[in-house]
Amino acid sequence: MADLRPEWLPVGYRCRTATTADVEAIHRLVVACERELYGRPGTGPDRIAAELTGPGPRPEYGALLVQDGAGGPAGYGWVKGARARVHVHPAHRGRGLGGALLAWAETRARQLGGDRLAQTVPDADHAATALLRACGYSPLVTEWLLEIALPQEAEVPVPPAGVTVRPFRDGDAQVAYRLTEDAFDEWQPRRKTYAEWARLTVGRSTFLPAASPLAFAGDQLVGAVLSLDVPGHDEGYVERVAVRRDHRGRGIARTLLREAFHTFHLLGRPACTLWTHSGTGALALYERLGMTVRHSSTVYGKALLPG
Structure with missing residues (x-):
């Protein structure tokens, strides 16, 4: 749609629907936010592109780009x-953009038929945390970005009896999709379609098959680690870790993660990171592997009243 200056937007700003043509601008905004909070970027442009690529002619999401008077990216809102x-560029904070975008997000969620809305906020972002609490949001779960240094070649344990491990190959995508979505069904609110899942994992330009080991019991896939090679980031990143329910507790996840760490070390990566949250109950597993918390975020949720 054309640029708009709606009444709810602070003076001096305009907004329009964000599209894939805006990936570069939105990525600059997100990186600026991450540098202020963490001192380094963590999001690649392919992640933004995946958010803005909707299934079919009428995507079930909303995305809004807010620009300043010079046309630069000042804020970004996304709902699905x-x-x-919601992101507000550090240079434009304190002007009401965060509250305006949060209100837009709630309105858009209602238009899509939703009765609840959740948003993840870094615990270091005290202003955003205060805004959400003031608007009636309550904490739901904690998320942690974990890291492990890879100064030397990681020791890879022998797979459990009856289990073989190999890297991801062409043709593995559908079975890996079923395995990871089955595993995540325990805590995710909705099962993703294959197209949605692929956009966030194997369909990304940064997907790294060599650092994405799979575990098989016979010809059955029972475990998977899916990794990314994020541009502009010198660390390895694990996007998904999943083990089939009936094969948990056998050391499969530990074996697969060690395989991924080993590959990232050979690629010259000094460290590897991954996200987990309190709903998965996996934090202790990662800590036993030697991973530590780099920083944390909280997911806040709120019931949306009609109107």
Whole structure:
């Protein structure tokens, strides 16, 4: 749509629907936010592109780009289902953009038929945390970005009896999709379609098959680690870890992660990171592997009243 200056937007700003043509601008905004909070970027442009690529001619999401008077990116809002994301460029904070985008996100979620909305906020972002609490949001779960240094070649344990491990190959995508979505069904609010899942994992330009080991019991896939090679980031990143329910507790996840760490070390990566949250109950597993918490975030949720 054309640039708009709606009444709810602070003076001096305009907004329009964000599209894939805006990936570079939105990525600059997100990186600026991450540098202020963490001192380094963590999001690649392919992640933004995946958010803005909707299934079919009428995507079930909303994305809004706010620009300043010079046309630079000042704010970004994204809604899909019951999840939202809001970013305000550090140079434009304190002007009401965060509150305006949060209100837009709630309105958009209602238009999509939602009755709840959740948003993840870094615990270091005290202003955003205060805004959400003031607007009636309550904490739901904690998320942690974990890291492990890879100064030397990681020791790879022998797979459990009856289990073989190999890297991801062409043709593995559908079975890996079923395995990871089955595993995540325990805590995710909704099962993703294959197209949605692929956009976030194997369909990304940064997907790294060599650092994505799979575990098989016979010819059955029972475990998977899916990794990314994020541009502009010198660390390895694990996007998914999943083990089939009936094969948990056998050391499969530990074996697969060690394989991924080993590959990243050979690629010259000094460290590897991954996200987990309190709903998975996996934090202790990662800590036993030697991973530590780099920083944390909280998912806040709110019931949306009609109107």
